[in-house]
Amino acid sequence: MRTLTLVLVGFAFCWVSSKDVYVFQDIDECEFSKEDLSDMVYTVKLVFNQKLLCSYDSRMGKYVGYDEFGIRNAERFNNQSWKMKERKEQVETVCRANARLYIKSEVRKAPPVVVVRSNSEARFGQLTTLECHAFDFYPQAINVTWLLDGSEVTGHVVSTEFMDNGDWSYQMHSYLELVPHRGETASCRVEHSGLKEPLVVLWDSTSLHTRIIKLAVGCSFFLSGLAVALSAVYYHKKRHRGFSSLVLH
Structure with missing residues (x-):
């Protein structure tokens, strides 16, 4: 098994005179190889x-000096019995x-929670920004990429640095600028040691289609209402002409 050395405590005092700089360091190390x-x-x-x-070496149980x-x-x-x-x-x-x-931190793995969304109301043919948020993962190493119709996108992508949550977990965010087109799929792919395989999260673009459906339904109701209104006007005018002819005779 490999030997591990943990430098747990290291501090330094620095004195500066007009000519020289003096630095005193206290370095504590722990070395082990067995689980x-x-x-x-x-x-x-x-x-x-x-x-x-x-x-000081714990194997000897005492301090050893190297100069006067x-x-x-x-x-x-x-x-100093208390120090020993x-x-x-x-x-x-x-x-x-x-x-x-x-050791616990090396073994522990927490897969990321991934959310993909647009930062504003998206429309077909208009520039929008998609957001891919990866939360609560450990360890820190993670790879986030964007896919359009299954192919990786490298341009117009901006990613943040890792952010430490302070509880042995991290978060990272990536942004993609694009112009949505009908029939096109956009997704965020996340690779992390806590995942058995890459996680691909599809951007839910149903809101774009829903908006078109609502517009189509609204238009159909409008046209239907217009047709009814025109029919009523036509019927009214036709009836009025028939009534006028009857009076003249």
Whole structure:
């Protein structure tokens, strides 16, 4: 199994004088290779201007210095019973606890929830923007593409960066500008490790057809009403002419 190293804590203090810059770093690392974390190794490294002064290794259970200043600090740390007790406990509280979270996050997979819609009322022959929203997926890696009649579209596409939801999940959004045509299908294809196969979500364009149907129905009612009205006028005029002829005779 591969060896994993987690750099869990790293901080630096920087002092700046008129001539020099001094940087002190404290770097904590956890290294393991077994799934049960039984071979966990915890190290703490104190570095000054990129030079290792002293370090703590959980296998040795003490600090070791590498120059005069580092040796003095290592001896002082080793004589602090509270610090040595804390370092020993941190193999569990810092390393194994964070390693379990890391392993869990590597195994966990959450497929995206995908929604496709237009950002305004779409009409045939008029420019519109389609939106493809992918929500609540993990891990972060995802591929979102647009298809027109099954063929991938590369132009007029804009996608956002990944957005962290703060709960081990992400979201991403993609936009396509197009002019809808009758009989044409637009869809969003999403590929993610949480999906067994690519998810293709079709844009529901029934609203465009519904609008045409409503217009056709409205026109038919209008024409029917007009025909009835014209028939009534014709009947009225015909009756009026017949009545006038009768009076004259």
